[in-house]
Amino acid sequence: RAVERREIQALITSTTDWPHLRWHNKLPIPTAHHTSARIPNRVLYDSEQFIDLSLQALARQGCRSVGLIAKVAPDAVASDGQPHPSARFFEKLVTVAGELKLQIRNEWMLTPRQGQSWGRRPTEQKGYEKFSEFWQLPERPDGLVVFPDAIALGVVYGLIEQRVQVPGELKVVMHKDADVEMFCPVPVTFVT
Secondary structure, eight states, X not given: OTTTTTSOSOEEESSOOHHHHHHHHTSSSOXXXXXXXXXXXXXXXXXHHHHHHHHHHHHHXXXXXXXXXXXXXXXXXXXXXXXXXXXXHHHHHHHHHHHTTOEEEEEEEEOOOTTOOOOSSOOHHHHHHHHHHHHTSSSOOSEEEEEOHHHXXXXXXXXXXXXXXXXXXXXEEEEOOTTOOOOOOSOOEEEO
C-alpha cells in the first residue's frame, strides 16, 4: 500500500528470505538486496578483497600462521539452492595465505560444520562460543581473522574473558561495516 501511495520509491533489504525476495522483486520500484541468491540487484561483501586486506595486515604484524572464525562455510549453499558465493572466500584464503607464507590448518578454521548453518543472523553469542572453542585448541595460530562483524563482538568478549594480550599473544583482524559504530576496547585491526 505504501508503494501504491508513492510513500516508498525504492526498497533496500539487508537480510531477508527467499519468499520475500521474490515478492520484493515484483514491486514496481527499484530494489536492492544483500543476499547470496542469484537475483538482479543483489549486493554481496567483497570477501576476496576482505581476505587480501586481512591477511596482508596480519603478515605486516609479523604473523606466521592464521586461523579463521567465520559464519560462512566452504560447502554452504545459497538461498536458491546453488553453491554459495562465499565458497570463493576459502579458495582465496588458502591462495593468499600461501602467497604470504602464512601457515593455515583445517582445525584452525572455525566455521559451520558440513551441511549445517549458524542461522541467518549469527550473533555475538556464536562469536563468543567459537572463540572459546578456538582458545581451547591444543595448538593455535598467532593470527586470527573474524568475519562478519555480526559475530565480532562475541569474539571480543572471549578475548577479554580469556585475558588474551592482543597483539602480543594473538593478532586479530575483524570485519566491520563502514559507518557502523562498534566499541572495541581491544586493539584489533578492523577491515572496513
